[in-house]
Amino acid sequence: MDFRLTDMTDDEIAQELSVVEPLTDSVRDLIDAVIRTEVDDDVLIAAREQIDAVVTSLRGNQKPGSYGVPFTRKLHGMPYGNAAVGKRNAIAPPLRVEHHDDGSATSEVVLGAAYEGPAGLVHGGISAMLLDQLLGEVVSVSQGVPCFTGTLTVKYLRPTPLGPLSLRAETTGSEGRKFFVHAEISDAEGPTVTAEGIMISPANMPRHEELKRLRAELAASAE
Numbered sequence: 001m002d003f004r005l006t007d008m009t010d011d012e013i014a015q016e017l018s019v020v021e022p023l024t025d026s027v028r029d030l031i032d033a034v035i036r037t038e039v040d041d042d043v044l045i046a047a048r049e050q051i052d053a054v055v056t057s058l059r060g061n062q063k064p065g066s067y068g069v070p071f072t073r074k075l076h077g078m079p080y081g082n083a084a085v086g087k088r089n090a091i092a093p094p095l096r097v098e099h100h101d102d103g104s105a106t107s108e109v110v111l112g113a114a115y116e117g118p119a120g121l122v123h124g125g126i127s128a129m130l131l132d133q134l135l136g137e138v139v140s141v142s143q144g145v146p147c148f149t150g151t152l153t154v155k156y157l158r159p160t161p162l163g164p165l166s167l168r169a170e171t172t173g174s175e176g177r178k179f180f181v182h183a184e185i186s187d188a189e190g191p192t193v194t195a196e197g198i199m200i201s202p203a204n205m206p207r208h209e210e211l212k213r214l215r216a217e218l219a220a221s222a223e
């Protein structure tokens with residue numbers, strides 16, 4: 001796994017995000033507009049030419065490969081290309097996860113036309129992806145060790161409507177490097193999808209105490 005350090009300061013990251021996040025929102029808006037537009041073909045052809053010109057301009061200076069997950073010297077991860085939460089990724093639903101003192105994590109999200117499976121309903125793969133992300137984050141943040149999904153079991157209780165949804169996840173137990181986690185998606189009427197996960201802190205990952213020591217060393221070297 002890419003464990004690359006970046007020397008960007010918090011202010012530099014905030015400045016970059018103040019430019020990049022509105023761009024990502026505009027591209028997300030573009031995706032929704034393309035799905036739902038009913039304009040004439042000549043307008044579509046002109047739009048494609050304009051979009052191609054924008055792509056050519058952005059390709060003027062590109063990172064090789066994927067974005068990766070750079071870490072700041074305070075060991076804050078920057079997963080900006082992530083499929084579920086990437087701040088540069090317009091196909092990621094606008095998911096922002098909040099972590100709470102009791103170890104749980106929640107998120108409020110509005111899923112529009114780009115996330116449709118059955119008519120008017122959320123695609124089951126999208127539900128699984130959002131739950132997987134939340135399960136990974138709740139255990140990684142509350143336990144202080146990065147964890148990968150070992151097993152993910154998803155139960156679709158009833159159809160999930162497109163629109164505003166709430167997500168919640170919590171760790172329910174652990175055995176060695178394995179963490180058992182539960183998460184659910186709810187609409188206004190209650191849960192629509194639940195997930196049980198076995199998340200594993202890989203053998204070759206830095207452990208919690210090592211991470212704390214590494215954070216302290218990096219913070220000291222940055223002063």
Ligand SMILES: CCCCCCCCCCCC(=O)SCCNC(=O)CCNC(=O)[C@H](O)C(C)(C)COP(=O)(O)OP(=O)(O)OC[C@H]1O[C@@H](n2cnc3c(N)ncnc32)[C@H](O)[C@@H]1OP(=O)(O)O
Nearest residue numbers: 133136137140141146148149150151176198200201202203
């Ligand atoms: C703070 C930063 C925020 C960071 C926030 C990060 C959020 C990320 C959210 C996204 C989550 C993802 O999508 S992650 C991407 C999808 N997942 C992956 O690609 C994982 C691919 N698989 C692997 O890398 C590996 O197989 C692992 C890590 C799962 C396990 O490898 P390992 O560490 O070598 O495990 P190993 O020693 O064999 O086994 C350890 C224990 O786990 C059990 N075990 C092993 N594999 C599995 C399994 N698939 N499902 C269940 N249990 C398993 C074993 O029986 C054993 O139990 P016992 O004998 O001890 O009882």
